[in-house]
Amino acid sequence: MQGKNTTRIRTAVLLATALWAGQAGAAGYPFQDTALAPEARIANMLSLMTVDEKIDALSTDSGVARLGIPSFGSTEGIHGVVQRGDQDHQKARITTTQFPQPPGMGASWDPALVRRAGAVQSTEARYITQSAAYQKPGMQPGVQPMLMQWGPQADLARDPRWGRSEEVYGEDPFLAGTMAVAFTRGIQGDDPTYWRGAALLKHFLANSNENGRGNSSSDFDERLFREYYAEPFRMGFEEGGARGVMAAYNAWNGTPMGVHPLLNSLVIKQWGVDVVSSDGGAIGNLVKLYKRYPSQKEAAVAGLKAGINQYLDTYKDELRAAFKEGAITEAELDAALARKFRITLKLGLLDPAQGNPYAAIKDGAAPWDSASHKAVSLQMALESIVLMKNEQHTLPLSKTGIKRIAVIGPHADSVHWDWYGGIPPYKVTALDGIRAALGPGVQIDYVPDNGGGAAERAARAADVAVVLVGNDPTCGPNMGKEWTDAGTKPCADPGDGREGRDRETLTLAQEALVRQVLAANPKTVMVLMSSFPYTINWSKQHVPAIVQMAHSSQDQGSALAQVLFGDYNPGGKLVATWPASMDQLPPMMDYDIRHGRTYMYARGEPLFPFGHGLSYTSFRYTRLRTDAAALPRDGALNVEVEVANTGKVAGDSVVQLYAAWPKSAVSRPQKMLVGFQRVSLKPGETRTVRIPLEARRLAWWNAARGAYEVERVPVRLMLGESSADIRLTRTVEVR
Incomplete structure (x- = not known):
């Protein structure tokens, strides 16, 4: 194969040289000629390099x-x-x-x-x-x-x-x-x-x-x-x-x-x-x-x-x-x-700017200061928020009913950056966002921890307490100096992890602060700023409302405040199974996920399932159907369902399509995501959601043949709002 590559490059060099020699008035090198084929231009570059x-x-x-x-x-x-x-x-x-x-x-x-x-x-x-x-x-x-x-x-x-x-x-x-x-x-x-x-x-x-x-x-x-x-x-x-x-x-x-x-x-x-x-x-x-x-x-x-x-x-x-x-x-x-x-x-780096739409991205104001980039940033922060629990409609909070609010916790007045994050043009902490949302007429008591009982006193005196806890993505400020040949040094909190260091536990150490705040004020909202799942069993059982969001958004506080006070209805969904205990996990170095990993092979009841996420409204799914009687092994069909917003506020439903193979001749996952769509609906609105399903998404790898294979067996299609919340099912034949 190496010989063929060498011959091809040499041939391209000769061709490029010949073509270039025949062009009158040309300047520079042949590789700068956009009329030449890419391989000929590359061959000329290589011929000129030492x-x-x-x-x-x-x-x-x-x-x-x-x-x-x-x-x-x-x-x-x-x-x-x-x-x-x-x-x-x-x-x-x-x-x-x-x-x-x-x-x-x-x-x-x-x-x-x-x-x-x-x-x-x-x-x-x-x-x-x-x-x-x-x-x-x-x-x-x-x-x-x-x-x-x-x-x-x-x-x-x-x-x-x-x-x-x-x-x-x-x-x-x-x-x-x-x-x-x-x-x-x-x-x-x-x-x-x-x-x-x-x-x-x-x-x-x-x-x-x-x-x-x-x-x-x-x-x-x-x-x-x-x-x-x-x-x-x-x-x-x-x-x-x-x-x-x-x-x-x-x-x-x-x-x-x-x-x-x-x-x-x-x-x-x-x-x-x-x-x-x-x-x-x-x-x-x-x-x-x-x-x-x-x-x-x-x-x-x-x-x-x-x-x-x-x-x-x-x-x-x-x-x-x-x-x-x-x-x-x-x-x-x-x-x-x-x-x-x-x-x-x-990338057009050797070509004239004319004809390259991206060559002009160099003049004017910095794009990160533009309204359009800020809008994408805020929307991403909003859509990333997951409402984990909302007992008795604790959220959203009423702005008019709050005279005093306690904002508590180590993540209340910070935006944590990670090892692969840059420096934002601005940052909005949760405290900043809550202050902006409530205005000067509401007393806001900020307490970073419960030293001397400060968090409990603030919570007790408030109409509502918001406690923000979670992980530190870099395990402290000195990650750059904590590398060894084996990775990074252990984190002070064994529930934290980072590049070079796995987590030793899924326990949230700061859950103790949540307990203290809830004991002082039963109207407590827990905000979990986390890069990964925690076994927050106690919080799930006792805290009335839990919101989860990832770190590092420059609009973290603005987005969170919009969710807390009902200016935005959260629609985010979990991207990983949250186990109830580490006992549900196989050994860390067992890479065979069929031994109980992910929602596809999990054996125990999770704390929160893959795809989970609540809303301030409710949705009804009806009329699951396909636009073809059967799915060709080399073709596709559309899966359609009517989704209705049956609540009083606008919201987003993430329609999740899973497949299962009850009659497969080979081992398959208990269910597998094969399609999804996020759809925004006004109160009372019904919309037909259409999810394309290609047969290749259902294939398994036949190692004996060295190829993907789609079985001619019935496939159970399941639509729901999470991997554990299946609303409708339908069986389709594969032919």
């Missing part, structure tokens, strides 16, 4: 200054551009729009809104890259390029103890994949020729334990690989159009993902991925932790041969030495860079 330049371009700096080839750069980007500032690398501190953490974005169950968030992020990355206001003095725009955005995160939250659950959309592959597709499309844009930005999915694959992650192995069979762990990635590439990926630290069945043969055989050759990045320090882990190679040089060579063409590690001197020794060839470097330069062309 070996040293080729090796250098395998970093996050994909540019070649001597030839005027700009770098597309990089930025973290799972819920906003990250530009916190770095004096060592001469990077300025730049504010950018910050959305809720991905579990919050997933909780919206609104891919159209997630797509808009991706567009906001990518527009801001373009603006920073192209605006002269953000470049070093005397330099041209592009000194701080960040057009390749390291997101979305396509891993799955298979276990609530995972420290990086805060980075992913949830435990379900279809939900996570749908959101990854939406965010990718938002980043890359709608233009048929050019991309606004380039999405890089991470971390491939089955990367959901932090403790020992540097050389741990995620072990499971090929069916789970295809049907569960790889499915969000496949969707992101094949349906979303992403062409970048980051390999995970861990191994799959003993082979480290950074050198796994699947990078070439599946990711590059079948899914068409162009940029394959190592994770930070992962090449070194192959030597230090896996002890798979004797030195960094051999590990770097192995990465290149496996398909890596973006190194986040020491590699340059190593590859130069390997080239001199003949361990790698220039043809191998060319093949790696040819893929990378396809992204350069898709």
Whole structure:
């Protein structure tokens, strides 16, 4: 295969040179000619580069200054551009729009809104890259390029103890994949020729334990690989159009993902991925932790041969030495860079600005200050909020009935940023939002904790108490200094987790504060600011109202206040099963989810089920039907249902479609999400909701045949408001 690639590149070089020679008056290099085919342009670039330049371009700096080839750069980007500032690398501190953490974005169950968030992020990355206001003095725009955005995160939250659950959309592959597709499309844009930005999915694959992650192995069979762990990635590439990926630290069945043969055989050759990045320090882990190679040089060579063409590690001197020794060839470097330069062309970095709609994103006011970006931010924060419990209609609170309110807790007057968050242009805490909503006529008593009984006194004197508790996404302010070869140091609170450290318990330590406040005032609302599930059994039993939302939204307080006081009706849904006890969970390193993980295979009664979320109104589902009598194995049909708002206020219903296979000849999940739609309804309004169902969504992976297969068996379709709240069922034949 390598020989074919080399021949193709050489042929393209000759063709490009010949075509260029025949063009009168041309200036510059052949690769600057937009009339040439992309592969011919790339071949010309490679023919002009030295070996040293080729090796250098395998970093996050994909540019070649001597030839005027700009770098597309990089930025973290799972819920906003990250530009916190770095004096060592001469990077300025730049504010950018910050959305809720991905579990919050997933909780919206609104891919159209997630797509808009991706567009906001990518527009801001373009603006920073192209605006002269953000470049070093005397330099041209592009000194701080960040057009390749390291997101979305396509891993799955298979276990609530995972420290990086805060980075992913949830435990379900279809939900996570749908959101990854939406965010990718938002980043890359709608233009048929050019991309606004380039999405890089991470971390491939089955990367959901932090403790020992540097050389741990995620072990499971090929069916789970295809049907569960790889499915969000496949969707992101094949349906979303992403062409970048980051390999995970861990191994799959003993082979480290950074050198796994699947990078070439599946990711590059079948899914068409162009940029394959190592994770930070992962090449070194192959030597230090896996002890798979004797030195960094051999590990770097192995990465290149496996398909890596973006190194986040020491590699340059190593590859130069390997080239001199003949361990790698220039043809191998060319093949790696040819893929990378396809992204350069898709971003329009070598083309005139005319015809590229994204080239003009550089002038005028900063986009994060625009009304349109602020509106997307607020809407995402609103739709991310989940109403977990609302006994006797405790919520919404009446503004006119409150003379004094206690706002209590460590999360009342802060917005916590996470390891992959940037600096927002503004932030609204819960206390800020409540003050703005109630105005000067209401006394607001803020107490951060119960030191000296202060929280109890404030709650007792108030008409209502709002207590805000949850986790700290970074386990304190010094996360950057708490790294070891094994990850990060343990969190002070064993119920907290972060990158490099899994949670030791699902217990919410701050639930003690909730108990104290509730004892002082029975009209208490609990707001849980959390990146992952907690076993809040006591609170579920005793606290009249519980609201949950993810961290890091710049509009956190504004959105929360709108929900608390009824200006917005929450419609968010949980993206993971909340277990009632850690006893319901298999061992952390058991990656076979069929042993009791997720709503698909759970054996016990959860505290809160996947897809759960209440509303201030009620909905009725009727007339479940399909627009075809049977589903062709290679076709599709529409599932339709009438949804009515039977309450007195407008609200959003998330219609969830699940499938089950009671007569399957192979083992299948007890139910599986295959479609959903969030719909807004006015009081008394009824609407027909139509959810498309493609037969391929029902397929299982036949390892013996090496292919997906759709069974000719009846499929039970189930519609409901959560995985445990099924309202209607219907059986459809597959033929």
